[in-house]
Amino acid sequence: MDQSSIPLIDLKAQQVLIRPALERAISRVLDHGQYIMGPEVAELEAKLAKFVGVKHAISCSSGTDALLMAMMAKGVRSGDAVLCPGFTYTATPELIVMLGAMPVFVDVAADTFNIDVTRLDGGLWSARRHGLRPVGILAVDLFGQPADYSALGAFAEREGLWVIADAAQSFGARQYGRPVGSLADITATSFFPAKPLGCYGDGGALFTDDDTTADRLRSIRLHGRGSTKYDVVRLGINGRLDTMQAAVLLEKLTIFASEIEERLNVASRYSEALCETGVHPYVLDGATSAWAQYTITLPATRRDHIRNALAEQGISTEIYYPRALDEQPAYQNCLIADGGIPTARSLPRTSLSLPMHPYLSIADQKRVIDALLAAL
Ligand SMILES: *Cc1c(COP(=O)(O)O)cnc(C)c1O
Numbered sequence: 001m002d003q004s005s006i007p008l009i010d011l012k013a014q015q016v017l018i019r020p021a022l023e024r025a026i027s028r029v030l031d032h033g034q035y036i037m038g039p040e041v042a043e044l045e046a047k048l049a050k051f052v053g054v055k056h057a058i059s060c061s062s063g064t065d066a067l068l069m070a071m072m073a074k075g076v077r078s079g080d081a082v083l084c085p086g087f088t089y090t091a092t093p094e095l096i097v098m099l100g101a102m103p104v105f106v107d108v109a110a111d112t113f114n115i116d117v118t119r120l121d122g123g124l125w126s127a128r129r130h131g132l133r134p135v136g137i138l139a140v141d142l143f144g145q146p147a148d149y150s151a152l153g154a155f156a157e158r159e160g161l162w163v164i165a166d167a168a169q170s171f172g173a174r175q176y177g178r179p180v181g182s183l184a185d186i187t188a189t190s191f192f193p194a195k196p197l198g199c200y201g202d203g204g205a206l207f208t209d210d211d212t213t214a215d216r217l218r219s220i221r222l223h224g225r226g227s228t229k230y231d232v233v234r235l236g237i238n239g240r241l242d243t244m245q246a247a248v249l250l251e252k253l254t255i256f257a258s259e260i261e262e263r264l265n266v267a268s269r270y271s272e273a274l275c276e277t278g279v280h281p282y283v284l285d286g287a288t289s290a291w292a293q294y295t296i297t298l299p300a301t302r303r304d305h306i307r308n309a310l311a312e313q314g315i316s317t318e319i320y321y322p323r324a325l326d327e328q329p330a331y332q333n334c335l336i337a338d339g340g341i342p343t344a345r346s347l348p349r350t351s352l353s354l355p356m357h358p359y360l361s362i363a364d365q366k367r368v369i370d371a372l373l374a375a376l
Pocket residue numbers: 062063064065088089091092140166168169189190191192202203204
């Protein structure tokens with residue numbers, strides 16, 4: 001085939017659009033020279049808080065560090081158990097283990113890929129049987145769709161747990177009209193370049209409405225600093241977002257809302273074309289996805305064949321994720337919720353993510369759809 005190839009994501013189209021503004025923004029940082037905690041950082045935090053409609057947005061060094069800081073702020077420690085989905089990126093359970101606590105993998109729903117709220121009880125039983133104290137739920141908004149936060153919140157309140165949102169993939173999505181960032185006690189997101197809102201390096205942010213939590217997060221971001229520079233009141237990390245990345249994000253934020261609109265358009269075109277096949281993803285009533293990925297589920301026996309057929313036509317696809325977490329060597333000692341995680345175990349063999357970004361042309365998307373329908 002001599003057709004041009006279609007990448008999974010395309011960061012260049014966006015850059016072309018805002019390149020002059022980006023260059024001016026970077027020059028301003030070079031001119032003032034405040035590379036750490038410069039004025040762009042505070043400006044970005046104010047704009048992020050306004051975008052989400054919460055009191056506090058705290059920028060930080062990555063999505064991974066955002067999760068670490070969120071759980072440090074909750075005081076997660078040895079003897080604690082944290083419920084999280086069994087099908088997600090490794091950063092989700094990684095920080096639970098790092099803090100000496102125990103992840104309890106809970107199954108995900110086959111249609112939304114997110115933690116199955118009907119399986120949370122099984123997570124509590126498993127933790128308690130092993131003598132651990134369940135303290136919270138680390139939910140993940142996989143592929144861009146918010147987890148079911150109203151159900152999670154009700155469960156958490158009844159059981160005395162906190163809810164932290166791993167919203168690394170869902171910044172820009174909504175649930176019942178409320179933006180991601182306002183749906184959990186603390187929300188952690190990532191500005192890794194390929195995420196819906198990405199910078200040109202590593203970056204992340206935390207969102208909360210609680211003043212005490214926000215103070216704690218800001219202190220943790222600065223090595224546990226108290227009211228003066230050499231006052232260390234708790235353990236912390238170096239978790240700052242650098243000024244260059246804040247400057248880049250400020251420019252990207254100006255077009256972010258329209259990019260999210262375009263992502264919704266691309267996703268609707270896919271879902272309309274695929275509606276008869278039953279392979280398309282499902283979004284809960286009252287929710288929107290930020291469509292970090294457009295992920296379909298195929299019969300396990302045909303998935304790789306279909307993937308190859310698309311590759312032959314120059315169409316990139318990806319498998320997120322090729323293994324359930326309990327199958328990874330690093331997580332062999334973690335707990336599994338009672339009832340098991342059959343869906344988390346089957347998705348690595350059935351899921352396939354299609355090209356998805358705000359600048360995917362209708363013509364290119366038609367090529368993906370035609371190739372997929374032919375292969376099906
Ligand atoms: C990307 C991602 C992270 C980590 O974000 P980084 O900025 O790369 O550290 C955490 N959780 C999920 C679900 C992610 O997709």
